[in-house]
Amino acid sequence: GNSVTQMEGPVTLSEEAFLTINCTYTATGYPSLFWYVQYPGEGLQLLLKATKADDKGSNKGFEATYRKETTSFHLEKGSVQVSDSAVYFCALSDRSGATNKLIFGTGTLLAVQP
């Protein structure tokens, strides 16, 4: 079945460091791909998405490119801030049925230190 694998955390970085959080997926067909972010004490918020191969989603300095050949959707940011500390979830849309379902990875905790 469809699944998402993302790197184990926590990821600890200093402010202004470069961030990469790896995400790979297994899916039949052509899913849409998402990154959601969960700040402490809050629900999930959509960070960015890509709907087809080679699309690049971007928001708030974060980017991810839909790579069909490597079945990946890695999240990157050139210079992280303390305020980026959160849990990041990679997800794909499950197209195996009529219902729009999201399949999530386990989440990666990012801790940015001043």
Add this chain to the structure above:
Amino acid sequence: ETGVTQTPRHLVMGMTNKKSLKCEQHLGHNAMYWYKQSAKKPLELMFVYNFKEQTENNSVPSRFSPECPNSSHLFLHLHTLQPEDSALYLCASSQDTGGFTDTQYFGPGTRLTVL
């Protein structure tokens, strides 16, 4: 972000209690979802409603009973829960369930502890 609200934010209950979680969306969406978020595990989809009709029940035990009286409100009735049911319960909504690029918008969750 007040698009999707959930009450209560925290709930402690005994195994013999009956309680309900409430979710309300102010986005004009037609689909609503319940997820369970446990530590160290991926988010688990529990139920999906589209235009008030249940379209997905992901093998959820009958001690969890959802109710969707209209497209804006979703409830999760809890009865005879187990300690392993302790988790963060998240509600989400989307325009409907037919659009595979539709974004799901999440509420802040209810932190449930079963004693």
